[in-house]
Amino acid sequence: MSIPQSGGGPIERHEQLAEYMAEGCKPKEDWRIGTEHEKFGYCKDSLKPIPYDGERSIKAVLEGLRDRYGWNEVRESGYLIGLTKDGANVSLEPGGALELSGAPLCNIHQTCDEVNEHLREVKSIADEIGVGFIGLGAAPQWTHDEMPLMPKGRYKLMDAYQGRVGTTGTTMMRRTCTVQVNLDFATEADMVQKMRVALALQPVATALFANSPFFEGKPNGMRSYRSWVWRNMDAARTGMLPFVFDEGFGFEAYVQYALDVPMYFVYRDGKYIDALGQSFRDFLKGELPALPGEKPTLSDWADHLTTLFPEARVKKFIEMRGADGGPWRRLCALPAFWVGLMYDQGALDAAWDLVKGWDAPTREAMRVAAGDQALGGTVNGIKMHDLAREVLDIAEAGLKARAAEGAGGLIPDETHFLNALKESIASGQTPADELLAKYKGEWNGDLDRIYAEYSY
Template identity: 55%
Template sequence: MARDQIDPTALTSRDDLVAWMEAGCRPASEFRVGTEHEKFPFYVADLTPVPYDGPTGIRALLEGMRGLLGWEPIFDGTEIIGLYDVTGGGAISLEPGGQFELSGAPLETIHQTCSELHAHLAQVREIAEPLGLGFLGLGMSPKWTLRQTPVMPKRRYEIMTRYMPKVGSRGLDMMYRTCTVQANLDFSSEADMALKMRVGLALQPITTALFANSPFTEGRPNGFLSARSEIWKDTDNNRAGMLPFAFEEGFGFERYVDYALDVPMYFVKRGETYHDVAGASFRDLMAGKLPQLPGETPALSDWTNHLSTIFPEVRLKRFLEMRGADGGPTSRICAMPAFWVGIYYDSASLDGAWELVKGWTAEERQALRDAVPGEGLRATIAGRSVLDVARDALKLAEDGLKRRKRLNWIGEDETVHLRPLMRVVEEERSLAEGLLAKFEGEWAGEIDPVFAEMAY
């Protein structure tokens, strides 16, 4: 999320929360796709992480980007922590360990998304290279310990850092040492949202296997293909996971609101002050019963900020966020939204995807989610391998993109952006498996070559 929201509109009832979410419905003609990706900055000279302060630190990088783009700065107190385009374009923000994130604009086609990405990377390089900085496209930091990883000056992250160890063993790893790529997509009605939520949750482990790209930790293989996904299994299970209730009859906006009301909060922001309410529920805030803020009731910004701190495999706001993929190279960042647009924005492909997954039980979906970080494409569900399911899902995405007929300047449709995923299923090997083979072979057990192999 680019920045904490400020909207004083009073919320007086559960119905207000449902209505806000339902207002996200839009006609299919107005569907857009937004793509977010994170990357690890590092010093090219010695492959060390980049601190916030200093003449070649993250602050200097942000100030340089500010001068280049003319975007408005986002501050936390007196510290610049991001930038946003006031014309409705994208935003740049920082994750806790300095991961540099682009939250892309809502765009009509994957071609536009890919153009936005290439422009962003060119702009970042223009500022970063004179500072001696590079960027790494992996799902998990491959070399640095938690102690070596820098801490960004964001007060919401201070609250999260204190709270995470109380509710899981891997929360700090998630915050400081992982990167993801995420696609944000629209729905036309409550029924459309519910169908997309179910398909998205069921297929999220399939995308985790296709995009697996985090096999190293602290210079060694960590035993997983997607360690980032494994970390989420013990980060904070009260706010993460596969949401089995989404498959129950009658699921809709009200049911998700009821879930979100009981997910523990992190903070309430009033003015420039972050009040640490970690562990309290939004339901208590609605009732004016927070001990830290007695009698205080929520504003709309409290709700939107709270929703941004819930981390299921598919997250509902006024759109759906697909959260299963590891960070990776440029082509994979374009492939992520292409996969989901092909399925979600074509009714035949969406129906086909539901046919593919509707027979899976909640226990089977959870077992798949648990197996994929280690087994990847070789995990199974309902007697089928993930590789076989991935082939079927990619065919649905490909057919959906063909029917969309959104062409680039040389007449190619959006299926060109699926090619990296097609190679994964053709070769029956994820990026992570390729990197492990190099580590054990030509890299002779050294991790440093990954910084050249996976740099942007």
């Protein structure tokens, strides 16, 4: 989840809303890769979630990272709720999952080095206090009440609101984890093409990274339970955004969508002010009930954009949001997958050619099939397994064309980061399929074994 944004001064013209996003346009040589991933923490002796405070807690992990590795504190109302260093930040998800939001980096080699260093640091602290971390799309055993809400004002407001809209919002907050990548665009037209490809192919990422077949101690009947959770929460701010494929889509069309999404809060003087369900359009007119007579700043607009949760999201960059959290190889594979598709024009054009004939019902059906059946899904005669194979070939070609070297030139490109996904294509098995096979086979239904075998 996002931290308070610093977007700028007063909004005096409507055009500033689109201009804010357009400020993200940059030449190709300045494009960067920002990878985020979340993981669940648990006590090794009880296999229960770690609390915020205490000897074995998320706070203790943050303090250890601060003291041993030089991270800088982020506090809210006196609580330690995050860390920053060298353009990256570590933050808390609502149910206590730990998130790394990586620095903007030039290539996947650097991204994977960053991920490895972070996991090494976290493990060194966690081992000493008797806790572990595991990468999954959904909490495998824990109930809602076992996962305490972290002490952040944003989460308190969201939790109350999510209980009133949809059916799974509080589950999303406490008991799901993701890996995502944030990518740049050159122009408005480039943003449009990338958003269309991102949304259309997000189900392929959901399928390849499916890693949440368990919930509350047993199989849930799906490969990505996390995907199902997102499909059944607040419909006003989630989904596949069919309007992105309309003629004339651009920054202003996204602004109009965002203005129609009900607000959560306004951030003032270190505190979150309840604006649940209120309208940013009213805010622009100085008629927001939460702050009568006050008009918003660009920081307020930036904050509001972080409360939209579609499968791909525009801010000053594009966020790919469809994948389950998972093992470390897939933390590097996710950015490789999307960079291969997005950062080479030939690959981006090939990906668009693949999906441009699909209509909105087809894209939505793909989303459902990916979450339920992963690579086993079929929509309108399109087999997800075959589609994923073709998309992965395009991504690999894009990475070869990028030719971003690693290890001082000893590694010619970034294609080896796709190996985990190639293995899934070869076997037809996603991480969820592997977990289910273990559960039904050698684990003999003992889900406790997932922690020892799959923790970082």
